[in-house]
Amino acid sequence: MAITNGTNLNSVAASVQQTLASNYIDFTSADTAGWAQQYLPDLMEKEAEVFGQRTISGFLAQVGAEEAMTADQVVWSEQSRLHLSYVGTVDADGDVNGTFTVQTDIDGNALTTNHGIRVNDMVLIAQAGVVVKALVVETPSSAVVSVEPYATAALSTLSDGTATLLVIGSEYGKGQSYSDVTGTHNSERRTALEPQFKSFTNKPIIMKDYYEISGSDASQVGWVEISGEEGQNGYLWYLKAEGDTRARFTDYLEMAMLESELTTASSAIGFADKQIRGAADSGAGGNGTEGLFAAIEDRGNITSGVTGVNPATDLAEFDAILAEFDKQGAIEENMLFVNRATSLAMDDMLASMNSYGAGGTSYGVFNNSEDMALNLGFSGFRRGSYDFYKSDFRYLNDKATRGGINDRAGSAAIRGVIIPAGVSSVYDQNLGKNLKRPFLHVRYRASQTDDRRMKSWVTGSVGAATSALDAMQIHMLTERCLITQGANNFMLMK
Numbered sequence: 116m117a118i119t120n121g122t123n124l125n126s127v128a129a130s131v132q133q134t135l136a137s138n139y140i141d142f143t144s145a146d147t148a149g150w151a152q153q154y155l156p157d158l159m160e161k162e163a164e165v166f167g168q169r170t171i172s173g174f175l176a177q178v179g180a181e182e183a184m185t186a187d188q189v190v191w192s193e194q195s196r197l198h199l200s201y202v203g204t205v206d207a208d209g210d211v212n213g214t215f216t217v218q219t220d221i222d223g224n225a226l227t228t229n230h231g232i233r234v235n236d237m238v239l240i241a242q243a244g245v246v247v248k249a250l251v252v253e254t255p256s257s258a259v260v261s262v263e264p265y266a267t268a269a270l271s272t273l274s275d276g277t278a279t280l281l282v283i284g285s286e287y288g289k290g291q292s293y294s295d296v297t298g299t300h301n302s303e304r305r306t307a308l309e310p311q312f313k314s315f316t317n318k319p320i321i322m323k324d325y326y327e328i329s330g331s332d333a334s335q336v337g338w339v340e341i342s343g344e345e346g347q348n349g350y351l352w353y354l355k356a357e358g359d360t361r362a363r364f365t366d367y368l369e370m371a372m373l374e375s376e377l378t379t380a381s382s383a384i385g386f387a388d389k390q391i392r393g394a395a396d397s398g399a400g401g402n403g404t405e406g407l408f409a410a411i412e413d414r415g416n417i418t419s420g421v422t423g424v425n426p427a428t429d430l431a432e433f434d435a436i437l438a439e440f441d442k443q444g445a446i447e448e449n450m451l452f453v454n455r456a457t458s459l460a461m462d463d464m465l466a467s468m469n470s471y472g473a474g475g476t477s478y479g480v481f482n483n484s485e486d487m488a489l490n491l492g493f494s495g496f497r498r499g500s501y502d503f504y505k506s507d508f509r510y511l512n513d514k515a516t517r518g519g520i521n522d523r524a525g526s527a528a529i530r531g532v533i534i535p536a537g538v539s540s541v542y543d544q545n546l547g548k549n550l551k552r553p554f555l556h557v558r559y560r561a562s563q564t565d566d567r568r569m570k571s572w573v574t575g576s577v578g579a580a581t582s583a584l585d586a587m588q589i590h591m592l593t594e595r596c597l598i599t600q601g602a603n604n605f606m607l608m609k
Contacts, residue, residue: 161340170362171510172369175557175597178450178534181568183561187319189598192312196221199231199282203258205242205273212252212263213270215240215280227258233305235285238262240270242278250286315414319560319596320375320404322367326360328353330585333577357589361571364591368569370516372557372597375406407555408529410599411607416443419526419609430464430498436533436606437499444604446535448502453531454511454521457608461505465493508532531608535601554604559595567594 200221206214215238217230232238236251240262247270253261260280264270285305293305333353341347341355343362348354378384384402411417416439418432440446453461495504511529512518521528535554559568570592573579577587599605 161342168509169515170366171513171516172365174452174508174510175369175372175555177506178536178555180556182556182558183566183568184319184558185560185562188316189318189558189596190314190316191598191600192314193601195311195313201226201230201232201280203278203280204276205240205270205278206275207270207273212261213249213273215260215262215278217258217260217280221279230258230260231308232260232280232282233285233308235287235305236282237284237286239281239283240273240278241281242273242276245272247273317405317558317596317598318377319558319594320371320402321592321594322364322371323590323592324360324364324367325588325590326357327575327586327588328356328577330575330577330587333587353587360589361591366516368593368595370510371404371406372595373407373510374409375404375597376409377403377405404596405599406597407532407599408607410597410602411532411605414599414602415605415607416603417607417609430468433498433503437501439606440501440604444535444601445500446604447500448504448536450534450536451503451505451531452508452511452534453505453608454508454518454529457530458505458507462493465496503533504536527609529607529609533606533608535604554600556598557595558598559593567592569593 201215201217201219202221202223203216203218206216217226217232219225220230232251232254234251234254238249238251240247240249247264248266249262249264249270251260252263262270333351335352336350337352338350339352340350341352343355343358347358382402405413416436418436440449451461493505495502497503508531510517511521511531514522517529521530561567570590572590573587574581574590575584575587576582
């Protein structure tokens, strides 16, 4: 089945920088309602709201918070993993008992000598379906760790190649101290481990817009009764235009926080106000800010599904998502913000888990009867130990926003995002202490002198005159950035 639009679909174009004849009634043409005909037309004054709620803002208000800042950049740190697990290579014939050469930690970060494996550690070494339990007997000042298996004399059950090592504890002999070990290497003494953290930064961007109307037009009454998302009403058309400009700017605040990314060194974008993160801008790169989607693609997880065009129709995708979340923070409650196709596919997937009722469809509200409205949708579900709460994401559906981009984006289309609920504990370097904050929150510039969260001011000679300009200019400005903490717990659905 295909859906086609009519040849004269009422799809009014977006605002343009010019005055159009279509904005006014023609009172001179003989073929239109005007003075040239003797019958007065029945004018429907109220403007029809044919696109419903046109704004898309509100997403960040549901999942995050806002905080003020007084700096050009935000720096925060995130904890390292607690347990020691590494990827490397096994040499079954190396040394006397065998060796494990550390290459990376479990997340793929390259390591050499600064790993956390110490002498007398008990470890598990896994490779190709085989798990060997061993004791670390020597940790020289390199990435090569000597181990001795508990069950065999050597690592004969393992073949040379890539393996994973996990530290599970330690074992000492009676009366043995940390330094009471055999061997020739000074590093064999069991040293204390120092926790690490990873720092991240982001910087705010300045967004501006304005609306202008001449003094004459500001005092002119129109015949159309206006309406709008900003609560406009009456017959002054400039109220409609100003309100739409403000509503559009409010949406920009959210879209920029979702879609923005930092420029790279090869970018030709550059401003003279030294917006680079902590350094002067060289004129190439160093601008922009890291939005939600860019943060997840850089530091989070991406799923493109496992079963084709609509992967959400299969529980296999969610099982793979759960497995990945288990490897990360294992946060129990998560919010799903998805487009319409993915939302319906999830409903069908969950409905297929039901055996259906004897007299017809029975999912949704499970006591459906023939005489009541049938609920075919699901707002949430539980799989394993995880709760998922599903919500349609208007930004991904609206043709005038990401919905239209997704129609042509193919495999690059974004069909949803999974965001952990709750708060994270992070170290704030500005305040010098740990704080609990939502995983997503917006930082905006503010001080006792100036609050740049959402500034708005009026200039010109209309109303309270501030200049000789025979017009009214309404200015809007914000300076903000989005902080995505613990992006390893997020999932982008593409």
